[in-house]
Amino acid sequence: MTVEPTTTAARLIDRQPGMTAAELVGHLSPPPQFASASLENYVPDERYPSQASAVEAMRVFSSESAVPARGLFSRKPAAAVAKPGVYLDGGFGVGKTHLLAALWHRTRGRKYFGTFIEYTAIVGALGYREAVAHFRGASLIAIDEFELDDPGDTMVMSRLLGELVASGSRIAATSNTPPHALGEGRFAAQDFLREINALADRFDIRRIDGEDYRKRDIEGHAVALTPEELDARLAAETGAVTVDRFDAVLKHLSTVHPSRYIGLIEGLSAIALTDVAPLRNQTDALRLVALVDRLYDAQIRILTTGTPLDQVFTDDMLAGGYRKKYLRATSRMIALTTAS
């Protein structure tokens, strides 16, 4: 087989994903790299006992979901009834998504797995009432990367999860932020304390400590190539690749809703970003984070020239309310630029 020359390389900015509500809903299962994640193949780090406790908490939570709801004459006092939700809060790369996917795989019945942003996009696409009708009665709603970036999401999610819990659904979530601190530094969270507390009360909150598992085997820097090295890498690529200037991609991302970034990169095995430079504003930074999340889920490699991707978030950005998001994206970009 001959490989076409890369002079007419495809561009990310020419891709315009249109995803229907049905397609968005159809994506609600764990990303391929977590297809075989289980509680058994999660290896707790002995230096951080919270990891073994989290595995145990997930095991207990999943055995409870198998038990039918107790009847009216149950002898067990209400206070002893477990919470309908479990919430894993921890740093990046400690295996939260792995454990969430493991729980999903163990759960029987109608179940969903998606990122917070996917659920909010589905509510946007279907409308609130139809979204409730779609999800109600599910055995498990798994929500990865729970984030409250704006007051509207806070109101909608607190209401939605309340209705779903009332329909008998159980909820499992992961986040880099404990529920009571959601929204802090991003919007006037104190105005939404009632909603945030109502959300938090539904969850058994588990903190997982530890080091970034991805950094256990890779060295801690994103790789930037010279233009010549990039050409050589592109010539050697056998899968579908796009090549774009970094600033053109940022501009393009502003025209696509983040819930559709998954469609933007579908089918690619790598993307090349040329002339990478430090980000100029928070909006671009958050869009890049959303893109990196989807690239990471799909394990699409990133090839770059210019500033290494672990240096694109400025000190100002790293000092603000989105610090953890940016650090997580950095950890993911290191993994994707060093993957071969």
Ligand SMILES: Nc1ncnc2c1ncn2[C@@H]1O[C@H](COP(=O)(O)OP(=O)(O)OP(=O)(O)O)[C@@H](O)[C@H]1O
């Ligand atoms: N203790 C562990 N044992 C086995 N594999 C692990 C462990 N921790 C993490 N992993 C693996 O490391 C990778 C990163 O873990 P994962 O994505 O679940 O972390 P995370 O806490 O969700 O990170 P992030 O904050 O970036 O979302 C995954 O491939 C996961 O399967």
Ligand SMILES: [Mg+2]
């Ligand atoms: Mg994760």
